[in-house]
Amino acid sequence: MxxxxxxxxxxxxxxxxxxxxxxxxxxxxxxxxxxxxxxxxxxxxxxxxxxxxxxxxxxxxxxxxxxxxxxxxxxxxxxxxxxxxxxxxxxxxxxxxxxPGQASAHLAAQLGSRFAVLTVVDEVVPAIRRQMRGHGLDGFLSEVLAVDVPVLELRGRRDEVVDELELAGRRALRNGADALVLGCMTMGFLDVARDLQEQLEIPVVNPVLxxxxxxxxxxxxxxxxxxxxxxxxxxxxxxxxx
Amino acid sequence: MxxxxxxxxxxxxxxxxxxxxxxxxxxxxxxxxxxxxxxxxxxxxxxxxxxxxxxxxxxxxxxxxxxxxxxxxxxxxxxxxxxxxxxxxxxxxxxxxxxPGQASAHLAAQLGSRFAVLTVVDEVVPAIRRQMRGHGLDGFLSEVLAVDVPVLELRGRRDEVVDELELAGRRALRNGADALVLGCMTMGFLDVARDLQEQLEIPVVNPVLxxxxxxxxxxxxxxxxxxxxxxxxxxxxxxxxx
Amino acid sequence: MxxxxxxxxxxxxxxxxxxxxxxxxxxxxxxxxxxxxxxxxxxxxxxxxxxxxxxxxxxxxxxxxxxxxxxxxxxxxxxxxxxxxxxxxxxxxxxxxxxPGQASAHLAAQLGSRFAVLTVVDEVVPAIRRQMRGHGLDGFLSEVLAVDVPVLELRGRRDEVVDELELAGRRALRNGADALVLGCMTMGFLDVARDLQEQLEIPVVNPVLxxxxxxxxxxxxxxxxxxxxxxxxxxxxxxxxx
Amino acid sequence: MxxxxxxxxxxxxxxxxxxxxxxxxxxxxxxxxxxxxxxxxxxxxxxxxxxxxxxxxxxxxxxxxxxxxxxxxxxxxxxxxxxxxxxxxxxxxxxxxxxPGQASAHLAAQLGSRFAVLTVVDEVVPAIRRQMRGHGLDGFLSEVLAVDVPVLELRGRRDEVVDELELAGRRALRNGADALVLGCMTMGFLDVARDLQEQLEIPVVNPVLxxxxxxxxxxxxxxxxxxxxxxxxxxxxxxxxx
Amino acid sequence: MxxxxxxxxxxxxxxxxxxxxxxxxxxxxxxxxxxxxxxxxxxxxxxxxxxxxxxxxxxxxxxxxxxxxxxxxxxxxxxxxxxxxxxxxxxxxxxxxxxPGQASAHLAAQLGSRFAVLTVVDEVVPAIRRQMRGHGLDGFLSEVLAVDVPVLELRGRRDEVVDELELAGRRALRNGADALVLGCMTMGFLDVARDLQEQLEIPVVNPVLxxxxxxxxxxxxxxxxxxxxxxxxxxxxxxxxx
Amino acid sequence: MxxxxxxxxxxxxxxxxxxxxxxxxxxxxxxxxxxxxxxxxxxxxxxxxxxxxxxxxxxxxxxxxxxxxxxxxxxxxxxxxxxxxxxxxxxxxxxxxxxPGQASAHLAAQLGSRFAVLTVVDEVVPAIRRQMRGHGLDGFLSEVLAVDVPVLELRGRRDEVVDELELAGRRALRNGADALVLGCMTMGFLDVARDLQEQLEIPVVNPVLxxxxxxxxxxxxxxxxxxxxxxxxxxxxxxxxx
Missing domain, CATH: 3.40.50.12500 (Rossmann fold)
Incomplete structure (x- = not known):
């Protein structure tokens, strides 16, 4: 493939x-x-x-x-x-x-009741909300949060990204999410989903996988x-x- | 503009x-x-x-x-x-x-409870369904019906189009629609919405207007x-x- | 008209x-x-x-x-x-x-994903929620907030109203709204929507217009x-x- | 009371x-x-x-x-x-x-998955649809059917009403309803709900009761x-x- | 019965x-x-x-x-x-x-627009959310809150339960609920719903009743x-x- | 596993x-x-x-x-x-x-807009509707149809089952489904999904797979x-x- x-x-x-x-x-x-x-x-x-x-x-x-x-x-x-x-x-x-967005959302929707998407920059937040509405998955989305790191800087600022993802993930949990989705493929290739999953003890979907x-x-x-x-x-x- | x-x-x-x-x-x-x-x-x-x-x-x-x-x-x-x-x-x-699709749908949703979209060919029917879902208007859409005339033939086959729209419109009414939307701009420029509206006695939204x-x-x-x-x-x- | x-x-x-x-x-x-x-x-x-x-x-x-x-x-x-x-x-x-409520809501729903309604007194807040549900627009409404000024005092307390609208508007934005609707006609005739729109940099629908x-x-x-x-x-x- | x-x-x-x-x-x-x-x-x-x-x-x-x-x-x-x-x-x-409409609908929604409303004349059909949407019960309503007998003639044409209700009820069943609601108080006072219930073998809610x-x-x-x-x-x- | x-x-x-x-x-x-x-x-x-x-x-x-x-x-x-x-x-x-859950939810949904469920322990919170989704009542549920007292300790810790219910109820009100449901039968038999209702001045549904x-x-x-x-x-x- | x-x-x-x-x-x-x-x-x-x-x-x-x-x-x-x-x-x-039901439904929802479930006997039809509502997938389900063959007779009446599935599948297609789900594991092990998929030219999800x-x-x-x-x-x- x-x-x-x-x-x-x-x-x-x-x-x-x-x-x-x-x-x-x-x-x-x-x-x-x-x-x-x-x-x-x-x-x-x-x-x-x-x-x-x-x-x-x-x-x-x-x-x-x-x-x-x-x-x-x-x-x-x-x-x-x-x-x-x-x-x-x-x-x-x-x-x-x-x-990947559709695949990740349907996977997350099977592992919990409501998932949050953690993504790169604020500018894509409304686009991801529209995307989930378009896929008919509005009812499963709790919120979309951004770590404010552009795609092309993700690898160079990996440690910062990891910290920000943990913060955003904890906030999403407090707001009612019981699963997370990483909302960017480059973020997926950073290979941080599994660590985040262990820290937060809820499923973190890597859109690449x-x-x-x-x-x-x-x-x-x-x-x-x-x-x-x-x-x-x-x-x-x-x-x-x- | x-x-x-x-x-x-x-x-x-x-x-x-x-x-x-x-x-x-x-x-x-x-x-x-x-x-x-x-x-x-x-x-x-x-x-x-x-x-x-x-x-x-x-x-x-x-x-x-x-x-x-x-x-x-x-x-x-x-x-x-x-x-x-x-x-x-x-x-x-x-x-x-x-x-035009968004504008037409929001207009139709104010004139009735559920509108049907009448469009050109079968191939665009699922695209229009996805479009309405994406706009968050699923709950207002009753169905999408096609008259099976391609865009570029609409003007040349105007009389046939008018007849087919009336048939499709009557079917949509029987199935519960109380307003219609023409789902193609070239169809809108044919200037048939108003005649259709008078024949069927329900609002017909022309997306051009x-x-x-x-x-x-x-x-x-x-x-x-x-x-x-x-x-x-x-x-x-x-x-x-x- | x-x-x-x-x-x-x-x-x-x-x-x-x-x-x-x-x-x-x-x-x-x-x-x-x-x-x-x-x-x-x-x-x-x-x-x-x-x-x-x-x-x-x-x-x-x-x-x-x-x-x-x-x-x-x-x-x-x-x-x-x-x-x-x-x-x-x-x-x-x-x-x-x-x-006006229906017209404003459908207009706001075309300019953003979720709108908040800013209105006069707390007593109308649940009525506006019911109104939006009745129009089938629940999915577009983020919240309804009141400035706590009765209709008949709006003109006399215009400055206060303007300040309260800005505060309520900022709160609505933080809570996820990306458009606002003024939920009272007398408020609409105060002619404050456009100023509010410029301050908050999101659309503010005046129900009069x-x-x-x-x-x-x-x-x-x-x-x-x-x-x-x-x-x-x-x-x-x-x-x-x- | x-x-x-x-x-x-x-x-x-x-x-x-x-x-x-x-x-x-x-x-x-x-x-x-x-x-x-x-x-x-x-x-x-x-x-x-x-x-x-x-x-x-x-x-x-x-x-x-x-x-x-x-x-x-x-x-x-x-x-x-x-x-x-x-x-x-x-x-x-x-x-x-x-x-009565709200009470009947919530009762029917507990006895089946989707109910139909059987009412008097065509003119109230869209009003009942709006009513159910307003109560937030759209998802439970399958359809609204009328027997075409005005309120003030219900008692005088009782036998006809009973026959028409049975016909409409069977149609509603075929279309997916598993419970019925009589959508008119005078119809409720006709005391036909229970007979209809026995004929059709699904619950028929009398709004009076x-x-x-x-x-x-x-x-x-x-x-x-x-x-x-x-x-x-x-x-x-x-x-x-x- | x-x-x-x-x-x-x-x-x-x-x-x-x-x-x-x-x-x-x-x-x-x-x-x-x-x-x-x-x-x-x-x-x-x-x-x-x-x-x-x-x-x-x-x-x-x-x-x-x-x-x-x-x-x-x-x-x-x-x-x-x-x-x-x-x-x-x-x-x-x-x-x-x-x-009882279905009966309580449909009752609460007739007394207000959105109800919160107050229940015993955190472990049942997601189960109650799934329950309401299964009953088709998602749109009426604002949130589920737990007082963190297990079922078998409810009677022995009655005063504490009453205090916690009041706290949770006030929080639910602030978050937009306008009715409450007690989400546990043993809690219902404690006979605290009516007192809570008087304190908070909104309906509190006892699932037993x-x-x-x-x-x-x-x-x-x-x-x-x-x-x-x-x-x-x-x-x-x-x-x-x- | x-x-x-x-x-x-x-x-x-x-x-x-x-x-x-x-x-x-x-x-x-x-x-x-x-x-x-x-x-x-x-x-x-x-x-x-x-x-x-x-x-x-x-x-x-x-x-x-x-x-x-x-x-x-x-x-x-x-x-x-x-x-x-x-x-x-x-x-x-x-x-x-x-x-399997949840996995199949989420898979079907990614391959089309609305799927129908084809299952064994009429008695499970309402149960499957409730199941999909419980999973939050109501919006993707067009209908549930039964072939009227009990589970334990599926293997012995395989040819009949295949014919009935094709008939039911065609009816579901006419009614608006664009994907199918087999709603029974024994039906899944019959290994008929792929043939049905080829006959009907739409995806047929085998819940086993x-x-x-x-x-x-x-x-x-x-x-x-x-x-x-x-x-x-x-x-x-x-x-x-x-």
Whole structure:
């Protein structure tokens, strides 16, 4: 399967090494027999920290998804917690396309009654609320809290992030959450969910692993998003854009 | 204000005359003193009949919106019932950006208890259901029905469309709807809503007029989408995409 | 169109000058070509600050509405945020009858995700919560806060009201609202919404303008509340009451 | 306790004998020791078959309720399924004021998962839907069906009503209801609920008995509607209307 | 009717006297003519303070319910606020089986807009939240608060319980509740609801009385849970367990 | 991990061979490295086709779960679609306990907008509706349909079951479902989901595989149900039952 980063990560500050590092992380957590490749795209935002940037990442995904399917990949994981373009990508492919935000929320909703999302910057908080409403999961979301560290600084300020996540997590618990979701893929790759889970003694969903495991589940069981919910567009997309 | 068509309509089968025709229609229905321009974009889908095509129309909107704002337009109407890119465009501008689907649904919800949406082709039915869920309006939507005529054939098959809308409208009424919404902007510009309303004796919302009037309302009252809900992205978008 | 005050305002402490003042305010904000008259009624409460007083204002509205329609008015705005008698007045007329609370809430719900209502006295807080539930808008309402100034003292204590609104607005923001609605028509005529909006940097809906603009929208587009949702009563109302 | 009919029933076609008949019915079904009086009012609609008529019945209730309380009655049952004026009457009294529609719906919601309401004429169908939404009980309501017999003809066309109720009840069952509510007090006094229940083998709530038993429950347990939800109006109502 | 305690209370620390005391309490609050017996069961938990203990109490209820019905009892009250086994017991009997939690919640929802539940220990808080969601009453529940006194210590620490209930009740009020429900039957039998109600001036539902009165209502009106919602199992239960 | 059948299947008509057959099926679908054992219990219903039988299966689960945990199993799958005892079993263990109904519903909700459940007999239809409401998933459920074949006859009438599932599935599709869930574990082990999926061209969730994959996911990611949602009971359960 393919973890698809809808932007030019290898040409940005994180560099191509980050792709390799992510592939390693995914493979270490994949079920035996699952092979995972990581791909970025030559166009798209350097990082995704707003609804606007989410949208700018989608044309890359829509162009790449049929190519990846044609290459034979078994499933695609959208490399952004906001699930940008999820419905569109499902329309243009027959293989499973997995949204990390959706996968994480449904996982958290099975482990507790109400989950909080802990994310990077304040600007994405309302976008994540809209995302959960759009997925029909409003009733499970208690709140969204930000640690105020931008995506591209997460790795360099890892200790600070860990401390802030613990603070935000404790606040969310006091406000009624009984499960947490990390609301950013780069945060997921920091590999802090499990430590946080042990400190706070409630489940902390890592969206990287939630989406990886959902992709594995769909491939293993021969399932894919419904063609009745995501019908193939009547026009060819490359003809559709002039 | 500007009615923005997020694709190259003037270079497509409808041609530049269609832009002028739409401008005329809008001006005839605008309040005195409101001036409306109609703009299309050099990139984007020829028509929007799927979630994928909705997404492909968004980069144009995100690029155009700040330019239109800089030119001094007072408000932008997104030229697609699906409201593609609405949240993103609101993030990158301070002027009102209006979504026809959202405006129509909130108008219909004030005129009855449950509205049905009548739209073009089956492929957009699930997208419209997701759209209403995303806007938090699930509880007002009774169903979405399609007349099975593609966008680009609507004008040429006008009589058939009118007949099919009446049939679909009667079915929606029997199933419990007490208001209707036309779920396509080209359908709105066909100018059939009012006749349908008289035939069926329930309100029929034309999304062209619903969005025009909401834009006028926001301009007249000095209101715009909340900066707390649509914060300005921290990074400049033109720097964000490589 | 007619702004209808369902009580004897001209004979109360505010006097007939207040009607003229309100007419002036409405005309200044109306679209060119819209003429607005303001009418009060010889019976009804001096002000409306409870569910009971809302109900006492309704017979006047139900008596006046068909008369105003017969006189040729194009639309009626119910002069109370609580929308008292809205469904009844829609049953006995064919022209648009607009509820300021409903119009304001639907407007706010398009500008943010969750709005708070700021109103006059504690006694109306639960009534406004019930009102929003009745309109099916529970999911958009964050909370209702009161400034503890009765309706008839609003004008005399304007500065205090402005300060209290700012305090309440900041509290609502901290609690998660991203838009505000002023929950009283007399508060709306104080003309403080726009200043508050600038101070707090989130949209503040003035129910006077929200209802005026909805009425203009309905008149301009030839729409009215659904006869399927508000059917004409079988018996004549004047025969119905003995 | 007092069963209050908010209109001049004794001077209408049913006459004073109907009041006595209703008192007899209530007393036969009351718990030992409960005494029930039936009162009508000199003003108000002859019957209630629209939202407008509901509203016209409320001033009588608001005037009568404090008088009945002063006379020492233990509770008031509002004599209309639509619960007109319920919140207002609760504000102006400290004793329990019971709404038959609310009481019936909460009873039905405990006996099944989704109930249908069977009522008199089509015109009240949307009003009952709004009523259930207002009570927060939308999720329990499957549909509202009318037998198309006006209130004042119910007794004279009893056999027809019984047949139509059975037909409507079977249709509601097929559509997913597992309990029924009779949506009209005069229908309740026809004493057909129990027969219908035996024919259809699902619970049929008689709103007369549901409200009588709720009133008895509140009196017996010393409970009344919350003063926090229904606060006493600040102004005296008789001063409030000029 | 029978108040059924699904465990060996008479052989536990409270002893057989407690059964007699509860019978006395119920009879004092029953309508004239209602006879109430109190029965415990030889198996089942000593007290119910978790979901697991709720489940362990159900086989006793399912065994006892048909026996009690055969003995001629008119209704069964499940002796636990959590309503354990309610749906199952309704399947295996034709008489009313009443759940105290469900009865209390529906009563509270008629007296205010949002109720809080005050209960014994933190461990049952999430179970009560799940219970209310399962009954479809999420929208009426503001929060669940615990006084941190185990069931079997309630009577011995009565004064402390009363103080803690008042504190918790005031907190719930500040957080938006306008009615309270005591979330434990032993707490109900402490007979503190009415005092608390007077101190806090909002309704406090005693689940003992709420379920007693609902049982009386169902018996008096000849109603029982819907056979369409609680169908008789096809297999005999005694054959079903090997 | 352990697939736990909460009844004496090996001593019933299906016999011990069925356990072995199920173990084989699970192992064939498990990820490499996952070992699955299948265990039944000496007490409990022969099959589960009602709420009552669900409850009767729970004491076995609550007794077995801590024993299985002590034996070192990594996760427990509750062997009934109705998820009987799920919350209780989670309270008494620290390892993941997975409910097939919950796992299937959350999986289906990610593949479409609204799923229908196809199950065995009419008697379980209302129980499954209550189950989905309890899980907070009402908004995703379109309907529940039964094929009218009891659990113990499923294998012997396989062809008929397949035909009936196809008919029911097509009806569900027409009514608006875009995904299906098989609502019975024995139906899941029939291994018909995939064929049905190909015939109907929408996803068909097999609850056996949905729960197996969720269990694998939780084990692989080190997650378990929240201790804040499922706290350990204060009393030892074996002391709790006398």
């Amino acid at each position: 393919t973890y698809f980063i809808p932007g030019p990560m290898s040409r940005g500050p994180l560099g191509g090494g980050e792709l390799e590092r992510r592939r390693g992380y995914l493979e270490r957590h994949a079920a035996p027999g699952t092979s995972v490749s990581v791909r970025d795209w030559h166009r798209g935002p350097a990082s995704i920290e707003s609804s606007a940037e989410e949208y700018l990442s989608v044309p890359g995904l829509l162009e790449a998804a049929p190519l990846l399917e044609a290459e034979g990949t078994g499933a695609i994981i959208v490399g952004c917690f906001g699930d940008p373009g999820l419905s569109g990508a499902r329309e243009v492919t027959a293989i499973p396309v997995v949204g 939630a989406s990886l495991k959902l992709a594995e589940t769909l491939v293993a069981t021969g399932m894919a998003p419904s063609a009745a919910a995501y019908p193939t567009p009547r026009k060819r997309l490359d003809a559709a854009t002039v | 500007t009615y923005f068509i997020p694709g190259p309509m003037s270079r497509g089968p409808l041609g530049g005359g269609e832009l002028e025709r739409r401008r005329g229609y809008l001006e005839r229905h605008a309040a005195p003193g409101t001036s409306v321009s109609v703009r299309d974009w050099h990139r984007g889908p020829a028509s929007i009949e799927s979630s994928a095509e909705e997404y492909l129309s968004v980069p144009g909107l995100l690029e155009a919106a700040p330019l239109l704002e800089a030119e001094g337009t007072g408000a932008i109407i997104v030229g697609c019932f699906g409201d593609p890119g609405l949240s993103g465009a609101r993030e990158v501008t301070a002027i009102p950006v209006v979504g 619903a969005s025009l009037k909401l834009a006028e309302t926001l301009v007249a009252t000095g209101m715009a989408p909340s900066a707390a809900a649509y914060p300005t992205p921290r990074k400049r978008l033109d720097a964000a995409t490589v | 007619t702004y209808f005050i369902p009580g004897p305002m001209s004979r109360g402490p505010l006097g007939g000058g207040e009607l003229e003042r309100r007419r002036g305010y409405l005309e200044r904000h109306a679209a060119p070509g819209t003429s607005v008259s303001v009418r009060d009624w010889h019976r009804g409460p001096a002000s409306i600050e409870s569910s009971a007083e809302e109900y006492l204002s309704v017979p006047g509205l139900l008596e006046a509405a068909p008369l105003l329609e017969a006189e040729g008015t194009g639309a009626i705005i119910v002069g109370c945020f609580g929308d008292p008698g809205l469904s009844g007045a829609r049953e006995v007329t064919a022209i648009p009858v607009v509820g 929200a209802s005026l603009k909805l009425a203009e929208t309905l008149v301009a587009t030839g729409m009215a509340p659904s006869a399927a949702a508000y059917p004409t009563p079988r018996k004549r109302l004047d025969a119905a009451t003995v | 007092t069963y209050f009919i908010p209109g001049p029933m004794s001077r209408g076609p049913l006459g004073g004998g109907e009041l006595e008949r209703r008192r007899g019915y209530l007393e036969r079904h009351a718990a030992p020791g409960t005494s029930v009086s039936v009162r009508d009012w000199h003003r108000g609609p002859a019957s209630i078959e629209s939202s407008a008529e509901e509203y016209l019945s409320v001033p009588g209730l608001l005037e009568a309720a404090p008088l009945l309380e002063a006379e020492g009655t233990g509770a008031i049952i509002v004599g209309c399924f639509g619960d007109p004026g319920l919140s207002g009457a609760r504000e102006v009294t400290a004793i329990p004021v019971v709404g 549901a409200s009588l038993k709720l009133a008895e429950t509140l009196v017996a347990t010393g409970m009344a509607p919350s003063a926090a939800a229904y606060p006493t109006p600040r102004k005296r109502l008789d001063a409030a209307t000029v | 029978t108040y059924f305690i699904p465990g060996p209370m008479s052989r536990g620390p409270l002893g057989g006297g407690e059964l007699e005391r509860r019978r006395g309490y119920l009879e004092r609050h029953a309508a004239p003519g209602t006879s109430v017996s109190v029965r415990d069961w030889h198996r089942g938990p000593a007290s119910i303070e978790s979901s697991a203990e709720e489940y362990l109490s159900v086989p006793g209820l399912l065994e006892a319910a048909p026996l009690l019905e055969a003995e001629g009892t008119g209704a069964i009250i499940v002796g636990c606020f959590g309503d354990p086994g309610l749906s199952g017991a309704r399947e295996v009997t034709a008489i009313p089986v009443v759940g 709420a379920s007693l009165k609902l049982a009386e209502t169902l018996v008096a009106t000849g109603m029982a849970p819907s056979a369409a919602a609680y169908p008789t199992p096809r297999k005999r239960l005694d054959a079903a367990t090997v | 352990t697939y736990f059948i909460p009844g004496p299947m090996s001593r019933g008509p299906l016999g011990g061979g069925e356990l072995e057959r199920r173990r084989g099926y699970l192992e064939r679908h498990a990820a490499p490295g996952t070992s699955v054992s299948v265990r039944d219990w000496h007490r409990g219903p022969a099959s589960i086709e009602s709420s009552a039988e669900e409850y009767l299966s729970v004491p076995g689960l609550l007794e077995a779960a801590p024993l299985l945990e002590a034996e070192g199993t990594g996760a427990i799958i509750v062997g009934c679609f109705g998820d009987p005892g799920l919350s209780g079993a989670r309270e008494v263990t620290a390892i993941p306990v997975v409910g 949905a729960s197996l994959k969720l269990a694998e996911t939780l084990v692989a990611t080190g997650m378990a149900p929240s201790a804040a949602a499922y706290p350990t009971p204060r009393k030892r359960l074996d002391a709790a039952t006398v």
